[in-house]
Amino acid sequence: MLSAYTDFIRIRFLTMLAYRVNYYSGILIYMLNIGVYYFTWQAIYGDRGEIGGFTASQMTTYIAVSWMARAFYFNNLDREIATDIRDGSIAIQFIRPYNYLFVKMMQGFGEGLFRFTLFMIPGMLLALLLFPVRLPSDPIAWVGFLVMLFFSFLINSQLNILTGLMAFFVENNEGIMRMKRVIVDLFSGLVIPISLFPGWLSAIMQWLPFQAITYLPGSVFTGRTQGTGILEVFGIQVVWFVALLIPIFFMWRAARKRLFVQGG
Amino acid sequence: MKAIEVEHLSKIFKVQKSRGGLKGALQDLFSRQYNEVAAVNDISFSIPAGEICGYIGENGAGKSTTIKMLTGILVPTAGKLNVGGYVPHEEREKFVRNIGVVFGQRSQLWWDIGVIESFGLLRKVYGVSEQDYKKRLDELVQRLDLGDLLSRPVRKLSLGQRMRCELVAALLHNPSIVFLDEPTIGLDIIVKTEIREFLKDMNRQHGTTILLTTHDLQDIEALCSRVIMLDEGRIIYDGGLDTLKTRWGQGTRVTFQFGTACPLGRLQSLTSELYVSWTADNDLHAEVLVPAELNVSDVLAKIVGQPDIAITDIKITETTTDEIVRQIYQTGSATKETQGGTVSHA
Numbered sequence: 344m345l346s347a348y349t350d351f352i353r354i355r356f357l358t359m360l361a362y363r364v365n366y367y368s369g370i371l372i373y374m375l376n377i378g379v380y381y382f383t384w385q386a387i388y389g390d391r392g393e394i395g396g397f398t399a400s401q402m403t404t405y406i407a408v409s410w411m412a413r414a415f416y417f418n419n420l421d422r423e424i425a426t427d428i429r430d431g432s433i434a435i436q437f438i439r440p441y442n443y444l445f446v447k448m449m450q451g452f453g454e455g456l457f458r459f460t461l462f463m464i465p466g467m468l469l470a471l472l473l474f475p476v477r478l479p480s481d482p483i484a485w486v487g488f489l490v491m492l493f494f495s496f497l498i499n500s501q502l503n504i505l506t507g508l509m510a511f512f513v514e515n516n517e518g519i520m521r522m523k524r525v526i527v528d529l530f531s532g533l534v535i536p537i538s539l540f541p542g543w544l545s546a547i548m549q550w551l552p553f554q555a556i557t558y559l560p561g562s563v564f565t566g567r568t569q570g571t572g573i574l575e576v577f578g579i580q581v582v583w584f585v586a587l588l589i590p591i592f593f594m595w596r597a598a599r600k601r602l603f604v605q606g607g
Numbered sequence: 608m609k610a611i612e613v614e615h616l617s618k619i620f621k622v623q624k625s626r627g628g629l630k631g632a633l634q635d636l637f638s639r640q641y642n643e644v645a646a647v648n649d650i651s652f653s654i655p656a657g658e659i660c661g662y663i664g665e666n667g668a669g670k671s672t673t674i675k676m677l678t679g680i681l682v683p684t685a686g687k688l689n690v691g692g693y694v695p696h697e698e699r700e701k702f703v704r705n706i707g708v709v710f711g712q713r714s715q716l717w718w719d720i721g722v723i724e725s726f727g728l729l730r731k732v733y734g735v736s737e738q739d740y741k742k743r744l745d746e747l748v749q750r751l752d753l754g755d756l757l758s759r760p761v762r763k764l765s766l767g768q769r770m771r772c773e774l775v776a777a778l779l780h781n782p783s784i785v786f787l788d789e790p791t792i793g794l795d796i797i798v799k800t801e802i803r804e805f806l807k808d809m810n811r812q813h814g815t816t817i818l819l820t821t822h823d824l825q826d827i828e829a830l831c832s833r834v835i836m837l838d839e840g841r842i843i844y845d846g847g848l849d850t851l852k853t854r855w856g857q858g859t860r861v862t863f864q865f866g867t868a869c870p871l872g873r874l875q876s877l878t879s880e881l882y883v884s885w886t887a888d889n890d891l892h893a894e895v896l897v898p899a900e901l902n903v904s905d906v907l908a909k910i911v912g913q914p915d916i917a918i919t920d921i922k923i924t925e926t927t928t929d930e931i932v933r934q935i936y937q938t939g940s941a942t943k944e945t946q947g948g949t950v951s952h953a
Binding site: 431432 | 696703704
């Protein structure tokens, strides 16, 4: 049974590999994004040494690593689940002796592995050439960042699963999915680091799971969080990972009762 | 031993009512109104192990909903269910290991990967041992003649090829109960026949219980000794196919073609002492309906050999199951008064 789950990872990885050409343009688009933010922040910083606790050089690194982390953790599980529900192929998933959401998670991980090796790593190398990104010198920062990056993937996928499952309860969750995407990009600190948010908003962000996706791993990579601080922010990620299992569980259970296979 | 037991099973769906117009749409935003629709309404039946049972009814009669409850996909609103010793929706993951399901309208193979890879993945999902898998796959591949399809990706298969692969996918783990929801939909006559033969053999060799929904009554005639007919979520007939035919059969239809004009009145007068009804489009062509109680030969004896009637052709046709079923569907309401197992003559 376990080997079936690893097979889902393998097969998704191979399927993605077949479409790898699509991702070459993805790398260019991400470079463009990093470039836009890099030059914007350059202009904002001017002669100033520090904004919101970030030096100009830390900001550059933060932007680059945040976008490249997104290249890894991003997936379309929400859309895949919503499609399965809407066209009724979810029925097929229920006649198999496995847990659908777990399979989805495995497929997401297969996609993640592909994105990590063929999107994030080459993208990061290119970013190093193009922008003055400073890699951490402390090996602990590297280890901490990579572990936290994996949890970014987990938490982002959990949010995607929750968004996808909404399709059970509303006729069309397209709007919810788009809203989620914007919220994750904004509130995770991808567009603007959370420490630059107005005080009240950044206080609210402390209590939401989004910062665990980009902001916390990014702060480890840029060296703003060090030593035991790494364990602390990693702890926040773990707490959110566990906490998000609860709504997923209840939503899944409610969905089973509501299931209404569309299209006969 | 009963493979499937169903008692007072119901499934009620809530369907949102949309009010018309802009005002109605705004009202819908704030307070939604629902209609309750009983897709399956208090049905009971049981199927013994090893039986092939046909499950028929018009579109929307509740066939697929029943199948989806029996396979653990849908949770029933009320009633008791037992399939192969399990309550499907309660112990879903354990239960589905014993069943095989084919939905004619949906693929259960993975679109992007080769057929054989799909099978290999299913082997792991169902935890079939390498040895059993090989044996079973060889048997199925040979029987369904899949040899050179195995390496192709699923998206490059024709419908007939895909459906044969779907069957293999559903049967790899050697389930004791198989549900087929319109397995022959859209297939050509050759593939249909092949699939029917295959199912019959499987039932004979392995004693597999099969519940099959279809719109093609030839599937039923070829495979099923028993048929359950559904209308608006209720069972309107449950019994043998033969009984259905004798109860509902309209007798025999005899069509005459005449060389010279022969008025309808002349034919009616010849058979006046028999209770038969004549119809005619024109003077050269007439049709008589002979009820099951009468002999066709008695009617023929009256007509054939009359000096003034020149017959060029005679065609004798039995009422087909299709016609019988169409009639039952059309008069579905008339039969509801009768209780389980019998259908009255409309």
